[in-house]
Each structure stands twice: as structure tokens, then as C-alpha cells.
Amino acid sequence: MRGQEEQAVATAVITLMREVIYREVATHERVWDALQRHRASITDHFLAIGIDVVIDEIEGYAFLRTREPEEGEETLPRLVRRRSLTYNVSVLLVLLRKRMVEFESTDGDGKLVLSRDQMLDSMRTFQSGSTNEARVTEQIDRTIEQAASLGFLRELRGQPGAWEIRRILKAYVDAQTLSDFAGKLENYAGKGNTTND
Amino acid sequence: MELEDFDRLRERHPAWRLLRARNAPLVLSFLGRFFIEGNRGPTPAGELTTALDDLLYSIHRTVPERFDAEPASYLENWSSPESGWLRRFYPSGSEEVHYEATPALEKAFRWVEGLQAREFIGTESRLHILVDLLRQMVHGSETDPTSRIQELERRRDAIESELAEAREGRFAVIDETGVRDRYQQFSQTARELLGDFREVEDNLRGLDRSAREKIAAWDGGKGELLEELVATRTGIAASDQGRSFQAFYDFLLSEDRQVELSELLESVQQMPEVGADRRLRSVHHDWAEAAERTQQTVRNLSEQLRRFLEDQIWVENRRVMDLARAVEAAAIAVRDAPPRGDEIGLFVDEPGVPITLPFERPLYDPRPDVVVDSLLPPDPVEEIELEALFAQRFVDTARLAGNIRAVVPRRSTAALEDIIALYPVEEGVSEILGYLTLDGEEMSVEIGGDEIMIEYTDAENKRRRVRMPRVTVTRR
Secondary structure (H helix, E strand, O other): OOOHHHHHHHHHHHHHHHOOEEOOOHHHHHHHHHHHHOHHHHHHHHHOOOEEEEEEOOOOEEEEEEOOOOOOOOOOOOOOOEEEOOHHHHHHHHHHHHHHHHHHHHOOOOOOEEEHHHHHHHHHOOOOOOOOHHHHHHHHHHHHHHHHHOOOEEEOOOOOOEEEEOOHHHHHOOHHHHHHHHHHHHHHHHHHHHHHO | OOHHHHHHHHHHOHHHHHHHOOOHHHHHHHHHHHHHHOOOOOEEHHHHHHHHHHHHHHHHHHOOOOOOOOHHHHHHHHOOOOOOOEEEEOOOOOOOOEEEEOHHHHHHHHHHHHOOOOOOOOOHHHHHHHHHHHHHHHHHOOOOHHHHHHHHHHHHHHHHHHHHHHHOOOOOOOOHHHHHHHHHHHHHHHHHHHHHHHHHHHHHHHHHHHHHHHHHHOOOOHHHHHHHHHHOOOOOOOOHHHHHHHHHHHHHHOHHHHHHHHHHHHHHHHOHHHOOOHHHHHHHHHHHHHHHHHHHHHHHHHHHHHHHHOHHHHHHHHHHHHHHHHHHHHHHHOOOOOOOOOOOOOEEEOOOOOOOOHHHOOOOOOOOOOOOOOOOOOOOOOOOOOHHHHOOOOOOHHHHHHHHHHHOOOOEEEEHHHHHHHOOOOOOHHHHHHHHOOOOOOEEEEEEEEEEEEEEEOOOOOEEEEEEEEEEEEEO
């Protein structure tokens, strides 16, 4: 029979495997609490399979990350998968990440909420000057949906068209990731230019 | 201040603009009552809109043409940058947008409130306060121990002589006017204090913002940045505003202080000559509430600022901005021929761990589906046989008793089958059962162990047989 502590730890482990845990989300309240109290048991559980539990007290979220093996350690097969996002979604996320830095430089307090129209405007500069406006709009709308399904955007309840940019974006789209993307894109741009010459 | 300064204030300062606005009476009466007199902090948009709606409704009952826009549009207008009377934002824990009063609103409201003529303007109490402040400044900042001791001794002597007089029954009592004077001073200052909190909070927010901007734009090393922040008192903790507020907060919230304030306010409330305003009775609670809100803001801002300053974050943010700009530039360059699909994109961890258990899914089952026919055919309509109801047979037990009396002498026994042989059954099996019910005073019916068969003719003249236990009838 599972004791109360074991039950709490098990629930936390399973939820972490499914999604990012947020302190402010009502359904994650118990799990967040368990993370505080039984932190050691939970992190040990994942340590055994080469995964780090990242808990950010201040930002209020927790998620899993592959633990980079240390010197001399054998590598384990990778459980947390990495994948390449589509170009459109990538550009959107970069713009949102930039906005987040700007937001924190001035206000910091509260949520960053953008409207769909604002995002449309920002993204339009990076689409070709196509005359088919409707198609461009649809494409951007789809991109927003994809970003939301990844968990980086959240539509506010009762306010369709108002999207919260979740702070977890900071953890997933960091300088390293950006640097790789920027490098590849610049390469591609360079190649394009030389063939045009 | 120069002419240009006045011009600028008249144009730009939200408080002055409010006084010049056509809808000023509505703004001041509604927002003033809701936020300032009600001492309310950030409120959800829904609540505020409902309150405004109620007010407009009651106004329209008498003057329908006035203020004919929707409540929501008024609120949006009042919180726009051109007005600046409400602050509009999303607090971290909520989905709904919140509104808060700005210091400008507070200023304008108090100014207009002060236009109402005052009954009398006390002067004595203010002089006392001024002298006391001077004393605090001079003696309080004295660092030389000798002068401090001298001052304390002087005070002690003054108290001693007062004590001596009091013991003889001579002490000065403040008269009615004096009390009223002081009360007026108290109520005015108490309200101003409450109003000032909003401005304090705004100032603190402003300090925080300039600190962040400085940090974000800083080009040099972090050590110099920190020095700069401290030197220019940019951070909250170092500024005059921050320190004064902290001192106030500690002073107010000490338990002794709270108890003392409660008692004093209570006693003042009782004084008849004062005509005390009931709302001021719990003003120390109002202060504590407002101070707590401000303190919370300070805590949040300090925490975030600390975070912002953290090495990693600071460096990372700068890099992020640079890289983001690089991406933007490249994206514009390729916008007519963007990379397709996910050839080139951000390479990120997938949130969560994908777990698929192969045996969670059942193996292929070639059996055909069970066809469930849940459609029952309707029952055919049956003729209910009511015959049975009408065919109740009435068994005349008296006749049966008569049969027995005729056949069985007193104090002797006969078998039921013999009786039936002599008096054939006319009314079917119920008649046989009827015999069994005759067990009573005159006769006794005994049911034996073994079984026999009795033949009879039923009411439809059919030969029937019934198997039943052997029954004997005894006549007493």
C-alpha cells in the first residue's frame, strides 16, 4: 500500500512527465506543494534515469531537462526529446522572447498579455509582401495555435484574442537555442544572397 | 516655477487635466467614492464596471441625457495614457484585467474636497506640531552625549514639577475648542496620509522602473552598475522615499503601537465635544491595509529586481536581445524565400517525457463485434383475460359442513376422499380446499403425512386429479 508521501511523490513524478508544472495553475497546486516538501525524493527518482528536475521558485514553474553527463560518465539514451520547430513558429517565439525581455526591463510586475492583432502586426513584417492578405493572416493564426499547443502561449479565459506569454518561454528559448537558430538562419540568408548575385 | 512649467503642467499633468475635463464630476464622484473613500486597491474590471453601471442607472432615472456612453468605454477612456486617472494591468495571479486609482486622481479628489468651506480653521494645534517637529529635529540628531543628557534632565525636571502640581490637584485641562482644533488637525492629516500611500507606491514603482531601464541599457561591468545605482539612490531601498516608508511601516506595525492607537482612537471617539467622524475610528487599520499593499509592491519589485540583477539573467538578457535582433534582420532578408517546414528552426526540448506503453494497447482481437440488439419489438397487444376475475368461485362452506355432518357420526373420523366420493365435488378444487378450512370447533381437519390422489370433476365437467396429503375429518 502506498503511504501518503509516496502517493504525493508518485503523482508529482507522473505530472512532471506529462507537462510543465505551474505554481499558479489550480490543478497543479498539490503537485507544486509536493515538489516543495518531497523535493529530494522526486529529484532522485529522475536522477536515476539521467534527467534533471528544474524548479524555479521565483518564476513559479518546474520542468524536466536532460542531464548533461559529466566528465567520464557514460551517456544514457536520451529520454527528453529535442526537435526542430518550424520556421514560422520559431520566428514567432523569437519575437515573443524579445518582448518578454522588454517587458521585464520596464514593468516586471504581472502578466505579459498580447492581443492576436498585435502578434499579427509583428509577424507581418517577416512574411513576404504577398497580396494574399487572407492567406498570410491564416498562416499566422495557425502559427499562434502551434505555439499555444507547445505551451508557450495561453489564451485568457473569457477573453478570446488575448494571449498570455508564459514565462516558461524564458527557460526553453534561451541564449544558446537562439544562437543556434540565428547561426543557421544567417547561413541560409548568406547562401541565398550569393546565389542571387 | 516659470510660465512654461505652468503651461506644461496644465497640458500634461493628469490631475490638472482631470479638473479641466467635462466629465470631471462623474469621474471624481464615482472613482473617488470607490477607490479613495472606500480605500480600495486593485479591483477586477468586472466589479468596477458593475459599480459604474449601477451609478449610471440611478443617475439616468432623473437625468437620462447625461453620461450616455457604456460603462466599459468610460473605464477604458479613464485608463488611457491621455487621461492617466486609472492604472490598467494584469496581476500575476489572475485572468481578469484590474484597475487601480492613480495618485493624480487622489490629488484632484482631495483638492476638490478641500474646496468645501470648513467651519473653523484651528491654529493652536498646528503650532504645537511645528514646535514638536523642530524639537525632534534638533534634539534627535544631537550626537553629543552631554547635550542629550542635559535635554533629558530638563524634560525630567519639567515632568517632576507637573507631577508635584498634579498631586496637589492642580493640572491643566484642554478646553473644548482646543480638543476640536486638535481633532480637525488629526482627521485632515490622517486622510492625507492615506492618500499619500498611493503616491508612495507610484514613486516606488517609478524608482524600480528607472533602475530596470538603467540596468537594461548599461554597457559596462556589473560592479560599476551597482555602484551607480547606490550612488544615485536609484534603488528603492536606498532612496529617501523607500527609507521613510520603511520606517513608517515598522513604527506602525509594532504591536505596542497598534494597541496604543486602538485605545486612543476609541477614547477620542467617545469625546462628545469632538463630533468624531466614524470612519476615522479604524483609520489605523486603513493605514495598515494601505501600508501592507505598498509593502507587498515593494517586496515584489525588490525580488524581481534582485532577480534581474542576477549575473546569469543579466548577461543572458543582453545576449537574447542581440540574438533576437540578428534573427529579425536575417528573417527580413529571406522573407521572400523563407526556409520551408522545419529545415531551419529553433531546436528545443519537448516539454514533458513521451511515454507510450506498448501493452497498454490491446492486441488485435479477430472476434466479430458482439451485436447488441437493444431494440425490443413491441409486445403484441394481449387481450387480458378478465374471465378469471369474474369467475371467482364462491365456495359455500356451510354446505360442505353439512356434508360432513351427514356422513360423519359424532366423535368419529372419516377420510376426506370418502366424503368426496359420497358428495362429488361441484365447484372444482376450491371445494376441496374449502373442506380444509373447516377446521374449527365442531370439526377438526388433520393433514396427514403421505400423499394420495383424489379424483373429481371440475366445474367444466372435466375429470381431474389432485395430489394432496391424506386428510381426515373428525367430528367432535
